[in-house]
Amino acid sequence: MYAPSFAAPTTVAEAVQLLANASGVARVLAGGTDLLVQLRSGILKPDLIVDTKRIPELRTITTEGGGYRIGASVSGAEAGEHATLSRDWPGIVEAVELIGSTQIQGRASFVGNLCNASPAADSVPALVAAGATVVIAGPNGEREVPVEEVPTGPGSTSLAKGEMVVAVKLPPKPARTGDAYLRFIPRTEMDIAVVGAGVCVTLDEGGTCTAAKVSLGAVAPTVLVVPDAAAALIGNKLDDAALAALDAAARAACKPIDDKRGTIEYRTKVAGVLARRAAATAFKRAGA
Amino acid sequence: MAPDGTPDLKVVGTRPIRPDGVDKVTGRAQFGADFQLPGQLVGKVLRSPHAHARIRSIDTSKAEAIPGVKAVMTAADMPEITSEEAFVGEGPADFKDMSGNTMARDKALYDGHAVAAVAATSAAAADAALAAIEVDYEVLPHVIDVEDAMVEGAPVLHDDMFTSGVDPKPATPSNVAKRMVFELGDVDAAFEKADIVIERKYKTAPVHQGYIEPHACVAQYAADGQVQIYCSSQGQFMVRAYVAKLLGIDISEIRVTPLEIGGGFGGKTLVYLEPLAVVLSRKSGRPVKMAMTREEVFRGSGPTSGGTVWVKIGAKRDGTIVAGDAVLKFQAGAYAGSPVGPGCMTAFAVYDLQDVRITGYDVVTNRPKVAAYRAPGAPISNFGVESAVDELARELDMDPVELRLKNAAKKGTKAAYGPTFGDIGCVETLEAVKNHPNYNVPLGPNQGRGVAAGFWFNIGGESSATVNINEDGTAVVATGNPDIGGSRASMAMMAAEVLGIDVERVRPIVADTSSVGYCFLTGGSRVTFATGMAVVEASKSAVNELKARAAKTWDIPVDAVEWEDGRAVPAGSNAGDFEPLSLEDLAAKSGRTGGPIAATSSLNAQGAGPGFGTHLVDVEVDRETGHVKVLRYLATQDAGRAIHPSYVEGQIQGGAVQGIGWALNEEYIYDDKGRLENPGFLDYRIPVASDLPMIDTVVVEVPNPRHPYGARGVGEVPIVPPMAAMANAIQDAIGIRMTELPMSPPKVRKAVDEQAAAEE
Known part of the structure; x- marks a missing residue:
């Protein structure tokens, strides 16, 4: 019957050694909020669990x-x-x-x-x-x-x-830089993102964007970096044209799946919406 | 006596702290999964991974050989039951089907259908045993959607199901168990008189009751055949009757002890685990404990039906509704018995119509057999009818509350399902909405307001109560109904009212099946009405006995004694002759005046007053994401007389919240093989607290003349109107009629896009 080993080392070196020497599947437990759920549901049966909270x-x-x-x-x-x-x-x-x-x-x-x-x-x-x-x-x-x-x-x-x-x-935060993250869920909390959008912008003194990075969640196998979306903002102020270009670039980058949490069509549309809304907040926080 | 003739009440209508409150907030209360017996085994269920499959064989030998495994069972360990109508639950059922639903016999009919069970000394051994059971399945084509199941050529679940209620009887089996028609007047002729006709089809999704406590029980089968069951349910007598029938055991051999119940909403008015635990205990000789996981609750226990509702209503230009017609198709899950009957009967019950017709179909599909859920059936038909009435109001350019007031059922209205209403509060709940500040709050862009009214019968039925006067003048009130909505508080309050003592001096208990007279289950919004009536009767008998003891003490005729404020007082020609005797005095001396004082009442309560409610909701729609935010929510309802107003308000708020979940997000998601993809609260989305505003309530009191204090049932009406009220509010906000539940963000966004495309 299944009985995993459990270790709670107090140094990084010890933890690394345990992981390196483990036979079978080893998993790190930081907070455990995903790991414990996976254990309880039987999705995952690691041979070793290394708790890092005592380091x-x-x-x-x-x-x-x-x-x-x-x-x-x-x-x-x-x-x-x-x-x-x-x-x-x-x-x-x-x-x-x-x-x-x-x-x-x-x-x-x-x-x-x-x-x-x-x-x-x-x-x-x-x-x-x-x-x-x-x-x-x-x-x-x-x-x-x-x-x-x-x-x-x-x-x-x-x-x-x-x-x-x-x-x-x-990194050290450059002057006139603001970041924002928005996600969409059907409820108000206790849910998993159907789409997520993170935006960070740096502005010049006139409020024009000089640097930007845009990232989308839940629309591809991994979290995406969307350079075209950033390009839609750089060199522009927060105006309708820039937002429309951002929306289009975000949608174009999406490669989502249809699943129980959302359809391809819906996720793609909402990615554009959230990118726009997150950008508006990021600009505001950057001082625009 | 008040000027209107109602008696002055000292306890009824107040808000004492509930007697079960401390145990619940401190965690001491024992719910289904908390109970333990020494030496108990862990029981677990093997469930079908297929939506529809013939079971060719089951080999349990490897499972039985695993160390720690003490018993393995299949349907072969249960008696084969012939078809017979079940009489102790809520809603229609058949014992043969119930047996099959508890443990599949020849075919697994849905993903999650129980096919075998084990009992072992540890959970790990039980899991290993489940994995070692070999079931040889022949996978069959399946059908999930109700209308797909009705199509000719659809996979047939039961080859002995021939639609009843059609003439001539069909020659071939189908998934349509039953057709029914309720009709009043001449509907087709009445439509000829209409100036405006609204006709549309609506659809609802099956939804689970979402009780927080999964099903759980402990069973012990003793060497002499005596069976003890400890479980949470909506009726210990229901559990006793079902287990007796499904296993062929005499009722006297079974004792069921009710544990605290963590929500039921109708979903615990039948048995799943109890018969299996008894069989496993019989086979192993040890007590067996079984508890479902949340996944098992979703896959294996019954939600309420989803269905389609076609509605046609006709009205005069002045708003008088002249005809109503509806066709309801409800999916029942794997066995016949959807609540399409009450769905039909309640469909137009809010309105005073002379010409009305409702046709219903009960249809089986490869999904868990439906169970009762708060006002079973009524919310589904109400969603269709109250959406259509809203469309009518828009066509007429008439205020939706005024339209309903013009057509509302009132005393003397003959309902389509037969009876003529007596004292009812439909109009009063509509007036209460009109008079509430929410009715006139200004709305902003993308905000809208919706209204809908609803009806539920409420029932009475068989109940018993025992009142024991303790030697210190306190009292115990024992009844046989699990407390799912604050009923212990209301039982104690009604007893205290009759006895004339403080409610804190009355201890209410929920007794086991061998310790109190029979009580029909907790359901149908019946307990405060029917069991309350038994408590009042038993308390009156106790008072009569107390008066007799005083008469004996004073040596005067018993009719010369009156009971006032918890004391016997000499009356008539003897007035003032003796010092009054308090309940404490009489209780202390009871041994010398004839022995202990106790009284019981067993009755079949008739005359449950029908319930009506009207809901008013404001929403804001995010057109870009399709998200619907509930801004404010008002529910008005006729409670007859609120015994404990806080618990009446709580019932109204809880029903409204479940309705909001039904309206917005709750649905079962199946893959193409008919397997449930969202068996958990993460992806089966009931509302969380932050999704909701405070639910405002107005309790209207139109007394029910058949109850000693005027009470009506209140627990079911509040889940009837929310779905239509929400859809009507969304229409008001964005000009789009949503006809299909749930009105989830992707569907709303899609509708917005389609609207935009249509306008281009």
Whole structure:
């Protein structure tokens, strides 16, 4: 009968060693809000579970050269309560706070959300739009990659055996920069995104967009980066023409599926709607 | 006595704290899955992965060989039952079908249909046993949609089903179990008199009751054949009767102890696990506990029907409705017995019509057999009729409340299904809407207002109550109805009212089947009315006995004693001769005046007052996403007399909320093989608190003359009007008539796009 091994190391090195030496399927438990559900429903039967909540550096948010380093087991509630994080990056904090209920917020983490590799993960488009990177620890040391390079398809990541994400890093925020994330669900909470859109823009003093990144969730096997959508904004103010071009670019990038949560037609239309609405908020936050 | 002749009441109409409240908020209350017996086994069910399949054989030998597995059962362990109408549940049923639904015999008829069950010493051993059972299926073509199931050539579920109610009897079997017609006057001639005719077809999706507590029970079959069952249900006597019938056991051998119930809404008016747990206990010699997972609840237990509703109504230019015609096609799930009958009977009941006809079809499909759900059938037909009436109001350019007032059922109206209404409050609930501030709140862009009215019969029926006067002057009231809506509070309040004591001095309990007289199940909005009547009668008997004890003490005739404020008082020529004797005094001395004081009442309550309600809702539609936000919601309802007004309001609010879920998002999603894709609350979307505004309520009181305090049932009416009210509000907001439930965001967005395309 099924009985997995469980370990709760206190250092990253120990955790990496456990993962590297594991036989069979090993899974990291950051907050566990996806993993425990998968265990209970029988979808997943790992041989080893490594709980990373007792590794001190994975539980803290630190500032580094004007940016942030968010430990892999920091919960959504902790991110929301941080003194300056939501002032600087309101979009990503709002995104992580959309996950689950108040109770789930005590456990759900950015990194867990990322490594679960659902195309509908709420915090991921926001992180991608903000230009976030992740620090990955493994048997051969640490490496740093953009967030969008971690998921490779539904439920799969680019992490090698023995590797684990230890932190998310947010760059120093340029002046006149604003971010936003919006998702659509049929209800008001406790649901999985039918479509998600993250937008981050930097403006010049006149309110013209000088840099932008647009990311869409739940419309392709992985969270998308949409350069054409960003291009629709760069060089423009928040006017109807730019928004229409953004809407069209977002729709053009969608490669969704028909499933129980939405149709191809609906997801595509709503991706354009949400990209526009998120852009409007991002511009406002950037000072437009 | 009040000027209008109603008695002054001290307890009825107040809002005491509910007697079961502390246990529930502290977590001490024992629900179905909380109960344990020493040595109990874990029972689990193997369910069909196919929507429709012949069971060629089942091999359980490998499962039986697994260590820890103590019993494995299939339908072969249950007696074969002949067709016989079931009489103890809510809605039509057949014992043979019920047996087949509990455990598939020759064919699995839906994804989730039970085909075998095991009992083991651990959950892991039980899971291993389920995996080791080998079922040889011959997969058959299946049918999910009600109209597809009616087409000639559709896969036939039961080769012995010949449509009843058609003449001549069909020569070939089909999925149509029954056709029925209710008719008043001459409908075809009446349409000739109409200036305006509205005709349209509407469709609703099957929806689950969504009770939070999954089905759970513990059963123990003793060596002498005595059976004990502990479970949450809407009726311990119902469980006893069904288990006795399905397993061929005498009723006297079975004792069912009710546990706390975490919601039922009609869905717990039948048995699923209990007969299996009894068989597994008999085979293993150990108590067996079974509890469904949420997935099993969705796949294996009954929602209410989905259906199509074709409606035609005709009216004069002045708004007088002259004719109504409707055709209802309800899917029943895998066995006959949808609530299409009550759907037909309630369809036009809000209106005073001379010429009306309703035709209904009961149709089987490869889905879980439907179960009762709050006002079974009525919300489906109401969605069609009240949507059509709204369209009529728009055609007439008439206020929708005024149109309904002009045609409302009132005392003396003959309903299409037969009876002539007595004192009813239909008009009063419409007036209450008109007089409420919500009726005149200004609306912004993409906002709209909708109204709909609804009806439910309410029932009475068989109930028993026992009142025991304790030696300290407190009282225990025992009844046999599980408390699903605050009924313990209302039972205690009615007893306290009669006894003339504080309600805190009355302890209400829900007794097991061997400790109180028979009670029909908790359903049909009957308990406050019917069981309440038994409580009042038993309490009156206790008071008569108390008066007799005082008369004996004083040595005066019993008719010279009156009962006032919880005391016996000498009256007539003896007035003032003796100090009054309180309930405490009489109870303390009862041993010397004739023994303990107790009284029972068993009755069949007649004259449940019909219930009416009108709902008014404001919505805002996001045209780009199709999302519908409920801005404000008002529900008015005639409660006859609210025994505990907070619980009446709670019932109204709960019904409205379930109706909003039905209107907007709830649906079963099947894949092309007929397998349910959303068996959980993540993707079966009942409303969450943040989806809703406060549900405003107005309780109208048109007393029911047949109840001692004027009470009517209140639990079912409030789920009848919401779907049409929501559709009417969406029409008002964006000018689009949504005819199909749920009115989910993708459907609304699609309708907006189609509207835009049509305007180009």
